[in-house]
Amino acid sequence: MHVWTAPAGDDQRSAAKELLLELAGSLLERTAVLRHEPSGRPYVDGLAVSLSHSRSLVAVAASATGPVGVDVEDVYPRDVSGLARRWFDPSELEWMAGEADELTAFLQLWTAKEAVGKALGLGLRNTGLRRRMPLPAPVQPEHARRGLALPAGLVSSEPSLTVLHLPVDQQAVLAVALPAAATEVLLTEHHGAALRRTVRSRTSFPVVVRGI
Template identity: 55%
Template sequence: MWLAPVGAEPRLAAHNLLRTLGSTLVDNPTLRHDQSGRPHIPGLAVSISYSRHLIAVAASYGGPVGVDVEEVRARDVAGLAGRWFAPRELEWMGRQDDELVAFLQLWTGKEAVGKALGVGLGEAGLRREMPLGGGAVESVPGLVVTHLRWPDAVLAVAAPAGEVEVSRRSPTLDPPCARG
């Protein structure tokens, strides 16, 4: 996974960053989109996410991958959490030092899993329970959620177990990269 600032055109910047990441993994990557708008590069599983100020892209040889980034900014999350989170998730969230960051870890995990499954947040199930603090997703055997902290942001990567490696290599801002 690579991370970069958004710039003026987030979608274009995300596609350019994904092409750059793809070129480190396959020769002459061709970025296409399916009918739902999901990006594809032959030979790789890929995912894109962007927020107001950040872009995250991920690619994997080993199977499905999903990425999500959310900026840490003041917002009311109680209603969303109460509506979509399981009692176990709500209890865990309430025990954390930073309830907003805990909410964002669960939310980005759900989003990343939905993207990895190719069905998005709604179809993947907002009610799908996430591993608390990251780890194996019980409802999807072999899929693991890994969380990465970045100043003022929470990132989640969903990928096959054993596929995520955290390093510090990237052409962007030297962010943490999860490479699989």
């Protein structure tokens, strides 16, 4: 599975579409054409794809081996307690209450729900917000210093899918949903400065991070 990120710029939608087509074209080695299923889920012939954007960041994902979903949300001060109480499972609310940073905890769950909904082609329709997500494990200080991805977890209601939170430089939370049998995630950050680093999540597969 490939995930690319880039600064959003002034037109986030166009930036996300252009980045997705560039990613798909690099994988297919031909010009990619973005299409949509009747449900609205995007696809490129030969690839499962997904895209997301916030005010500061665009994120796209593509895979030739199974459904994918990606979601990104900016981290900025806001009250999320009402949304959480309305939609989240009691176990998720309990986990949030125990986290030092309630907003980031909320966004980890929200982006996971969005990513899974996109992978399923349903979005947040059909009780997508109520779909219980695997709870992120605590990140140890050494993992935070090394920029490791948060551990993946199987989605209990969709055991063919797993969710992973990937590290990004910006103040944002990025989640991807991918087949549980996936063996590698390659994250490429486009930011105009040469940077290459390799990190591994606490799962059975590596997350390789490249900067361009």
